[in-house]
Amino acid sequence: MTSSAQMAIQGREVDGGVRRADRRWSSLLADAVLAFVLLVFGYFGTRGAAENFPDAAPIGTPTYVLVAVAALALVVRRRWPLVTLALSTVAVTAYLVAGYPYGPILVSFFVAVYTVARHLPIRRAVLGCAPALALLLVHVFVSLREPVGFPGLLPGAAWVVVPFAVGATVRNNREAAARDRIEQARRLADDERLRIAQEVHDVVGHGLAAINMQAEIALHLLAKRPEQAETALTAISRTSREALDELRVTLSVVRRDAAVDRAPVPGLDQVAALTARLRQTGLTVTLEVTGERRPLPVAVDLAAYRVVQESLTNVLRHAGTAAATVRIGYLPADVTVEVVDTGHGGSGPAGPGDGHGLTGMRERIDALGGTLEVGPRPGGGFRVFARLPAEARG
Structure with a gap:
């Protein structure tokens, strides 16, 4: 491989690495903004929830610590989705077992479950969300306040089942769209190859047929009238040159070689x-x-x-x-x-x-x-x- 080709490959690899790094930083920034928004929403929303649930445990510093853990875990949700889900599950479970009022902390948990279902293969997502569901439902039977009991199983499970279903659906739809794009690109490539094959067939077939006819004339005249055979040989040279030029133009489309001057389309x-x-x-x-x-x-x-x-x-x-x-x-x-x-x-x-x-x-x-x-x-x-x-x- 030539040094210029190696440099070109290395340049493409560097560019690809830079683009991937840019995407990672963009995702991290977006997740940090989301975590901050949910943190603020959790702080004020939890205070409002306490007013709506007077029988719940009084909120205080531990309450806001748990709200902060569940929200800030979302900063790395796309990089480490299972870690985010684990932190969020522990925080939310502790929050509910302590008897604090239902509030915005559940939104953070919802996003964590969605992220696992959206970004991980279905098998890993199920294995990750199943323990989260079991741990979340602990508060239905164990609570520092009065436990909800069996009537709370369905609403509690919904906080896992619903975001999981949404995330899995989004993942499947995007994978299907990606497969469609790949298939469409493959069809376009096949159509382009067929078009180029037709062009090559037309150019080469016509040129060879003309050259064959001229060669037969030259062979016929060579022994009897060699001076006239020169005319046929000159025609062979010109026809082959024109066919090669047209073939070069056709193949340059495949190579995307900017150094090749493209003749007008016939x-x-x-x-x-x-x-x-x-x-x-x-x-x-x-x-x-x-x-x-x-x-x-x-x-x-x-x-x-x-x-x-x-x-x-x-x-x-x-x-x-x-x-x-x-x-x-x-x-x-x-x-x-x-x-x-x-x-x-x-x-x-x-x-x-x-x-x-x-x-x-x-x-x-x-x-x-x-x-x-x-x-x-x-x-x-x-x-x-x-x-x-x-x-x-x-």
């Missing part, structure tokens, strides 16, 4: 150059354009170009010395592309939906809301016809 404006290159291979290609040329959406422009490219590549592969005609029609709301050849019946592609080329072609057109017709012509030869929605860009 479109219908380049069909003339495409047909000119194919004429140099010996294929007779005629281009006909009707309607007023206008800018097209990039996806539509590229799909239309690929239909022409793939169709002419199939003519090179399957139709031998047949002539081909490319017709491009600019309609008010659509653009049409038609490629026909004069081969023998089924001498074009194998048929609708057969082969990676036609499959990719059909997927492109379907994704854009267009239509594709592929099949033999009644009078002989093969026909590919595509219609795409093509509103001009504003």
Whole structure:
């Protein structure tokens, strides 16, 4: 591994560590604020509760110490949730056994139970909350004041069951959302890989078909007219260079390499150059354009170009010395592309939906809301016809 690559990896690790540290400090600060709010609320709320429960034990310094312990334990609730729950449970249990009035200290306990259910795996959360529930219910039967007895079991258990259910639900929902995001990212990655595979197939398939035709011409002429073979070899060199350039542009999207200059995305404006290159291979290609040329959406422009490219590549592969005609029609709301050849019946592609080329072609057109017709012509030869929605860009 090069030193620059090692430095880049180390830089990413440092950045990731800094971001994690920032998140930890942010969480700690938020929990400290929450603990302070509950501390203040507990101080004043407990005084108010004492007025509403005259039969409860009189409050004093020990009361406020227990309220403070339950509230301040929340400062580390996300870092050590079980420690927070243990401190809160001991404080609340002592508070209730002492006979102090029901008050805001239970809110701190509620948050502690919620935190355990929210941030720990369900098994650990249950093992942590079960002893807390048992300890909390001690005050139902043991109290310095008159015990509540069995009627207090259900209300007491609710202070554990309810926050636990809320925390577990939030955890499950967030995990499900995270799984959905991962699955969506995987689908997007798969779609991108499929798109790149189609682009590579179109570029490489067309280039190799043209090079193969030119190489056969060069071999045929080499023995009889070597001076003319040079023209075919020059065409091979130019075609291979152009195919490599287009392939490099396509792969640069995958690499996200900013150092690679990206050529313009192919479109219908380049069909003339495409047909000119194919004429140099010996294929007779005629281009006909009707309607007023206008800018097209990039996806539509590229799909239309690929239909022409793939169709002419199939003519090179399957139709031998047949002539081909490319017709491009600019309609008010659509653009049409038609490629026909004069081969023998089924001498074009194998048929609708057969082969990676036609499959990719059909997927492109379907994704854009267009239509594709592929099949033999009644009078002989093969026909590919595509219609795409093509509103001009504003």
